[in-house]
Amino acid sequence: MTTARFSGLTARRGPLTTGQANMVRCMLTDPPEHMNYRVVRAVQPGTTLAAITEAVIRLVTRHESLRTLFHDDLQRVLGAGDVAVEVHDTGEPPSRAAGPDGAPLSVGGAKTGEAETPDTDLAEEVARRLHATRFALDTEIPLRVAVITSGGVPRQVVLVTTHSAMDAAGLAVLLAEWDELLLGKPLAPVTAPQPLDVAAAEHTPAGLRRSEAALRYWEGHLRRVPRSTLTVAVDGETDWLLPRLRVRSVPAARALGRISARTGASPSAAVLAALAVLAGVRARLRTVVVLSISANRFRPELREYVGPLAQDALIPVEVGGDGFDAVLRGARSATMAAYQNSRFDADALIRVMEDVQRERGLFFARDIVFNDMSVPGRGPRVSRTGEDVHSVWLPPATLPTRTSLWVHRLHGELDVTLWADPRCLPRDDTSALGEGIARLLIEAGDRDVPLAGLGALTGVVPVPRDDGWLPIDGCWVHLPEVERLTADALARLGGGEAAVVTEADGRLGHRLVCFTSAETTPRALHSACMSLLFGRMSAMAPHHYVVCATAPPPGASWQDLPRVAEGSGR
CATH class of the missing domain: 3.30.559.30 (Nonribosomal peptide synthetase, condensation domain)
Structure with missing residues (x-):
């Protein structure tokens, strides 16, 4: 382990950009594998650990997004701090583990097809570990670095960052600069605004x-x-x-x-x-x-x-x-x-x-x-x-x-x-x-x-749909799934019988009307239906609710019963 230490920079704070706010919200809920970037980069022969550490310092110095922490609705740009640089050695002689000529081995974990060597195996293992760990947005600089060496000689670098720091286009800019730095080429001054400047313009x-x-x-x-568009009768969430x-x-x-x-x-x-x-x-x-x-x-x-x-x-x-x-x-x-x-x-x-x-x-x-x-x-x-x-x-x-x-x-x-x-x-x-x-x-x-x-x-043909499917409000809706949705909503409210019928409607095509004898209100039933909709691709909450005094006897119609309450529930 070594450290890339930066200091003497201007510390700033201010509001988040819309892009930052969106990504911070996602990072707090979505799996880190969805929100983090991982890149495995080979290094040119002769590249030293000191040169890699200096390149990290140069990048963090140039781009405030790489030294930004988030606290509620504020971003705080650090003027000084450390980036830990992990060092992992394959234990193989340098001649056995010679890497490629500097081309990227992988981005986001997808290999480019280079031949496997002990150092590429180790690099992917380290990359997966760093990639799968959520960033602590309020305390952790959004950059993780690891160097893979063979006999003490650097062969590859693992870089992991996250969506709160940059999008894919920003990552491309960063990687282009990284390659130039390791080749010893001078970088042009930064002319693009920093995130705090973008936030000021947005406000x-x-x-x-x-x-x-x-x-x-x-x-x-x-x-x-x-x-x-891909409306099929499936419920629940996949593991993605x-x-x-x-x-x-x-x-x-x-x-x-x-x-x-x-x-x-x-x-x-x-x-x-x-x-x-x-x-x-x-x-x-x-x-x-x-x-x-x-x-x-x-x-x-x-x-x-x-x-x-x-x-x-x-x-x-x-x-x-x-x-x-x-x-x-x-x-x-x-x-x-x-x-x-x-x-x-x-x-x-x-x-x-x-x-x-x-x-x-x-x-x-x-x-x-x-x-x-x-x-x-x-x-x-x-x-x-x-x-x-x-x-x-x-x-x-x-x-x-x-x-x-x-x-x-x-x-x-x-x-x-x-x-x-x-x-x-x-x-x-x-x-x-x-x-x-x-x-x-x-x-x-x-x-x-x-x-x-x-x-x-x-070879693309329409998905088959039986008579239970109806075009409603521009969407395909499966009536049996609507009935199951309302039954589940009633169960959440304490139980009761219900039936869903369709009525012709000039705007919607068909209007879904739910009749029930449960002791509830249209608004409560609609809220319960909406709370259960996520993941039910073929269901839609009814447009109108009718609460009846009792359930109909066998063979009778819900429409003929005395009504206690009715409304859209919205």
Whole structure:
């Protein structure tokens, strides 16, 4: 163990940025494996432990986010402190454990395929341990460092940081600087603002207006869009250990260039539109909500910012047209509007969502997430040149979503990974969706593809639904699951009989009405239903409640009984 000690810096404190507040809230509840970054980096031969320690000091000195602690609604930037640097030796002679030539071995725990050696084994073991430990936000500097040596000679460095300190774009900036420092190259002065500077800008009148406009944008869409796309009759939460399908295609990347030239949409927007279209085919929905992780680095001064800026952008994609080009143009406009409204007060948004959920009687699922991590000119090596679509299953990994498409590369080769909860998207359906995105793009490179023929082209077909499924308020709802929800809610309130019936409604399509003889109120019953909705993807709380004096005798109707109370419960 050694120490990287920094001192003589300016200590500061102030409010959190919206990105920090969002990530701090998540870090207090989500597993550390979801919130921490881990990177294993090989070092050039001749690199000393002292050089590594000095590089750590330089990074912490340059970026206040790496020496920031959080206390309630305040951030405190340390002017002095220590970063512990663990040192682990493989016990092998240096000649046996010589590492690669400085390329990254892994990021986030996903190996790049380098040959296993004693030091890479040890590095991954140390990385997993540091990665799986939650950061103490109020006392621990958000950077963990370990050096793997062989015979005392440094071979690899493990770096672990967390989402409260930076997003993926900020991590890329940090790693580029790390590589330059270990090569002995001088770094340009930091021109990007520090998190406290961003927080100050967000609290100006203009910044507050922008955040308020984002909340209005979200609320407007949340009041009309489907609460879920991958709506199936499953309850409860998965452990979020999801199968992953990697899909690669060189012809799909070439097609993206032709699609962009014809429609004016970016390759990223085309992939997002293809995902939304095929999800809509499977769900039989005309509007598909995609939550895209927005880097929020639109202004030049934020491009090199080391801090958390990424937040969800809510993109409603209309997929009910005749051809793919029209969907893509709509998705392009929707994406631009969504990204402009993706910096917001997360706590305020949660309150908005809770109000809308109670009014609509539903729970919004984060079930289709799009994460474009591609960088033009950079990305995984293009290893295939065939005129086909290739896919391979990767080991399962944890991610808190139903389905997520990660885009690694768009130029030279389309390279994406589709994560999918098998309860919502079984493996065969995941393969059809993942490969179907590439096949749709290849076809769209030459023409406007009619949406009516996508099943034959991609193998994505509508999920079967029996007579118990109804389209209500833009969502698919399974009536037996609504009945089970109300029964469980009554059991929580002390028991009682109930029945759910549907009535025609011009706005909702169908209105769900719950009749009960329990000694309760509409508001209490609605609250109980809402408290049980999380994880029930196919249920919706009734829109109206009727409390009757007694239960009906066999063969009689609830509608004919005397009513004690009735109302929406909202």
